[in-house]
Amino acid sequence: MEEQSGNATALVVTDVLNPYEHDDADVLAESAAVATPVIAELIERARERELDVIYVNDNHGEWNIAPAELGELAMRGRRPDLVEPLLPSSDIAFVTKLRHSVFYATPLEYLLRQHRIERIVLVGQVTEQCILYSALDAYVRHYDVTVPRDAVAHIHVNLADAALEMIERNMGGDVRSASEVLA
Numbered sequence: 001m002e003e004q005s006g007n008a009t010a011l012v013v014t015d016v017l018n019p020y021e022h023d024d025a026d027v028l029a030e031s032a033a034v035a036t037p038v039i040a041e042l043i044e045r046a047r048e049r050e051l052d053v054i055y056v057n058d059n060h061g062e063w064n065i066a067p068a069e070l071g072e073l074a075m076r077g078r079r080p081d082l083v084e085p086l087l088p089s090s091d092i093a094f095v096t097k098l099r100h101s102v103f104y105a106t107p108l109e110y111l112l113r114q115h116r117i118e119r120i121v122l123v124g125q126v127t128e129q130c131i132l133y134s135a136l137d138a139y140v141r142h143y144d145v146t147v148p149r150d151a152v153a154h155i156h157v158n159l160a161d162a163a164l165e166m167i168e169r170n171m172g173g174d175v176r177s178a179s180e181v182l183a
Helices: 025-048 067-075 080-086 108-114 127-140 157-171 178-182
Strands: 008-014 052-058 093-097 117-125 144-148 174-176
Touching: 008 025, 008 127, 025 052, 025 080, 025 117, 025 178, 052 067, 052 108, 067 080, 067 093, 093 108, 108 117, 117 127, 127 144, 127 157, 144 157, 144 178, 157 174
Parallel strands: 008 052, 008 117, 052 093, 117 144, 144 174
Antiparallel strands: none
């Protein structure tokens, strides 16, 4: 992940702690199986380059849950093989969210401003929902947004393709492959 014009960059890992016990979980898991190793590699590269890595995850209606407990809940779900490679270490910033956007009712914007982040790389789940809404919220907050198309998982491929096109065309987002982001 290269810095652009000296701008600070953060990797925002979205909703990867998933127990896969919901409608459309099997379809999502198929896509997540492809995206998970790519996301893991992006996390590793970001950490090697000392970029901020921030997890933002749905709390699954568990209002008193700590990040480690959220990981344990996901590991007890139907697809621990998709969760285990992405479990955050204790030194990674972790924000829980209530709804689709990583910004809605969370302290993420404050955290990004404190770290002087100007560019976010969004990875995770679900392209046509949380990734799209998060990209829009980042755009209206004047962050540069990059979405590696192979590091996001979807439920509906046609909607995911449309979401990535909207991010690129309507929000000026940078949609490219993870290998290009890693370059």
